[in-house]
Amino acid sequence: MNIGQAAKASGVTAKMIRHYETIGLIAQTHRTEAGYRQYTPTDLHNLRFIKSARSLGFSLDDIKHLLSLWQDKQRASADVKALAQHHLDALNSKILELTQMRDSIQELVAHCQGNQRPDCPIINGLACGH
Amino acid sequence: MNIGQAAKASGVTAKMIRHYETIGLIAQTHRTEAGYRQYTPTDLHNLRFIKSARSLGFSLDDIKHLLSLWQDKQRASADVKALAQHHLDALNSKILELTQMRDSIQELVAHCQGNQRPDCPIINGLACGH
């Protein structure tokens, strides 16, 4: 299976598959004589795992860790949970941060008439440290 | 006023002040004979404006636009509002995205026992496309 098909089947672009190989997130694959990468169903499995983890916002570093836990039949689920909990905390922090920004802007926007006159609470808010 | 004092007074690091100058977000300042940048109260005003806007998550590109609207006494508040509304929409999208990630992970974490055994719904969820 060529990289293009692996990309289609996994939802990871060919570009990214090569990148993941470069940074050691996935192992180097077999190559044809011409140098084309060949992917097995097992490789696809890994790529889908990475795709899932990425769509939950895990960093590639975290995913490297998750992959090794996945492969490790002796793992303690506590290790996985700790990693996920850490990411959960980070997400919550980020959401809080963005929500505060959102609320501030929303308030400014709500008070702006949005007409042809220059008077604008948004600009004023920014200028005065709101 | 040297760059260090301007940094302290505005909350923007010296590094970033230089960077903002490089990319044309702020104008080049006067220099002493030795080449030291000199900042006026007006410059400080601008830096504080930038700082405020950054802390609401506006991009430097947006801020460039906001600064010109701020300076433009003929502006229509509708233009400012449109820019802010656009950013508001982007923030809401991002918040939604992160919240969905958060909820998914939270559910996985809630079902993981987090003990010494390998069985783990988080890993399983990732492996099966959850």
Next chain:
DNA sequence: GGTTGACCTTACCATGATGGGAAGGTGAAC
């Protein structure tokens, strides 16, 4: 006068995940 320490300067490199594009080789079908 000389040293010290805090400040300034520019220039380059790094982050994290992804995309774009160029220049060139390969494979299969027609």
Next chain:
DNA sequence: GTTCACCTTCCCATCATGGTAAGGTCAACC
């Protein structure tokens, strides 16, 4: 034998920010 889709590597860009290195400046103090 050409054509077209695919593959290869390599380099550059994003975005805002930080780090570091190598070197110049200033003021104070002995």
